[in-house]
Amino acid sequence: xxxxxxxxxxxxxxxxxxxxxxxxxxxxxxxxxxxxxxxxxxxxxxxxxxxxxxxxxxxxxxxxxxxxxxxxxxxxxxxxxxxxxxxxxxxxxxxxxxxxxxxxxxxxxxxxxxxxxxxxxxxxxxxxxxxxxxxxxxxxxxxxxxxxxxxxxxxxxxxxxxxxxxxxxxxxxxxxxxxxxxxxxxxxxxxxxxxxxxxxxxxxxxxxxxxxxxxxxxxxxxxxxxxxxxxxxxxxxxxxxxxxxxxxxxxxxxxxxxxxxxxxxxxxxxxxxxxxxxxxxxxxxxxxxxxxxxxxxxxxxxxxxxxxxxxxxxxxxxxxxxxxxxxxxxxxxxxxxxxxxxxxxxxxxxxxxxxxxxxxxxxxxxxxxxxxxxxxxxxxxxxxxxxxxxxxxxxxxxxxxx
Ligand code: T4K
Numbered sequence: 189x190x191x192x193x194x195x196x197x198x199x200x201x202x203x204x205x206x207x208x209x210x211x212x213x214x215x216x217x218x219x220x221x222x223x224x225x226x227x228x229x230x231x232x233x234x235x236x237x238x239x240x241x242x243x244x245x246x247x248x249x250x251x252x253x254x255x256x257x258x259x260x261x262x263x264x265x266x267x268x269x270x271x272x273x274x275x276x277x278x279x280x281x282x283x284x285x286x287x288x289x290x291x292x293x294x295x296x297x298x299x300x301x302x303x304x305x306x307x308x309x310x311x312x313x314x315x316x317x318x319x320x321x322x323x324x325x326x327x328x329x330x331x332x333x334x335x336x337x338x339x340x341x342x343x344x345x346x347x348x349x350x351x352x353x354x355x356x357x358x359x360x361x362x363x364x365x366x367x368x369x370x371x372x373x374x375x376x377x378x379x380x381x382x383x384x385x386x387x388x389x390x391x392x393x394x395x396x397x398x399x400x401x402x403x404x405x406x407x408x409x410x411x412x413x414x415x416x417x418x419x420x421x422x423x424x425x426x427x428x429x430x431x432x433x434x435x436x437x438x439x440x441x442x443x444x445x446x447x448x449x450x451x452x453x454x455x456x457x458x459x460x461x462x463x464x465x466x467x468x469x470x471x472x473x474x475x476x477x478x479x480x481x482x483x484x485x486x487x488x489x490x491x492x493x494x495x496x497x498x499x500x501x502x503x504x505x506x507x508x509x510x511x512x513x514x515x516x517x518x519x520x521x522x523x524x525x526x527x528x529x530x531x532x533x534x535x536x537x538x539x540x541x542x543x544x545x546x547x548x549x550x551x552x553x554x555x556x557x558x559x560x561x562x563x564x565x566x567x568x569x570x571x572x573x574x575x576x577x578x579x580x581x582x583x584x585x586x587x588x589x590x
Contacts, residue, residue: 198510213388218443242438254375258407265384265397269295280327286522317345340369368481393441455485465566471498
């Protein structure tokens with residue numbers, strides 16, 4: 189039912205627009221028969237982890253898909269980033285955005301490095317050469333860019349800056365499987381890139397991740413660090429860890445790769461509905477990923493306007509969640525505002541990051557969103573944006589108890 193009065197909104201006592209909760213995140217599952225077939229193979233072989241045949245197959249398929257020399261599967265993207273930092277022999281400070289998932293920065297800290305936060309570009313939401321340059325100092329060893337929402341993080345300009353300054357450039361590509369920078373697939377940029385195969389990503393191993401590189405020596409180092417066991421030693425690396433992917437994770441990720449094209453196609457069709465309908469929303473803008481290169485369309489990201497007549501971001505999130513549309517404030521707060529960084533970073537000025545943390549919201553996009561549901565979500569947003577001042581005021585009044 190299309191809402192026509194404030195009272196019909198669930199936050200004001202109405203019936204939620206959807207009976208089932210609609211999560212953000214992909215949460216694609218393979219058909220049960222395929223899952224059974226894959227897992228019965230694992231049971232028959234009785235070989236569950238330690239670089240088994242499914243992990244080997246997955247690495248080769250990822251390398252082929254991305255056109256990269258090496259794909260090294262890991263237990264998740266956070267561990268992959270830690271392994272990358274050790275394989276690259278980084279020291280001292282690494283420049284990183286605060287507008288990202290905490291895992292990006294935590295990986296650096298666990299690798300014994302000092303993250304230095306740089307602001308992001310307001311148009312791309314990613315680091316740029318201009319935002320990074322002022323933070324380069326004598327202790328800087330690298331820049332870790334994040335291909336946020338699957339958009340390439342200024343690879344050409346950042347690479348030139350890092351080459352001039354003698355810095356290593358590597359990327360967190362957790363969001364970017366199947367995305368490209370013009371003709372070049374992400375996975376081939378910088379020295380190394382780290383992907384996530386978490387359940388909420390376009391390729392899911394339930395948990396999982398991988399590193400990619402075109403550098404043979406780095407690949408050997410990463411493969412060695414990934415396994416604490418002497419049996420898998422390809423390079424002299426010092427400290428090692430258990431970052432191995434299990435056969436169960438690889439089975440899920442292989443099935444997910446089989447579904448990649450159809451999942452992207454579905455994402456694109458829903459994204460197109462959001463894009464068309466968002467033209468009628470005032471004070472809320474959908475980030476458009478349909479510009480350059482290929483894209484996986486796994487996220488739908490809205491930005492609310494900094495305008496008293498526009499719907500406030502937190503009001504929009506509360507309102508949507510009331511309707512069982514589980515919108516999320518990704519990413520809030522910035523990592524610089526989280527422990528342990530908030531205590532150690534000192535005064536820090538990241539005005540674009542701060543603004544984005546106050547104005548971005550993710551809405552559902554994945555297998556649970558059919559075309560009908562997408563239109564239903566748009567109807568709610570259209571009503572909210574069209575009645576923003578009254579909704580803002582009524583909520584403020586109710587909160588103050590007047
Ligand atoms: N770098 C970046 C830029 C990242 O975004 C991430 C992770 C990483 C690095 C680290 O990658 P990994 O080390 O995880 O491989 C979720 C994911 O846990 C996380 O992987 C992801 N990014 C982040 C953006 O989202 P949470 O803590 O917000 O997840 P959660 O449990 O609240 O789930 C989100 C929504 O999905 C909820 O509405 C529930 C739904 N959901 C979730 C799971 C796990 C399901 O419906 N089914 C599920 O199985 O972080």
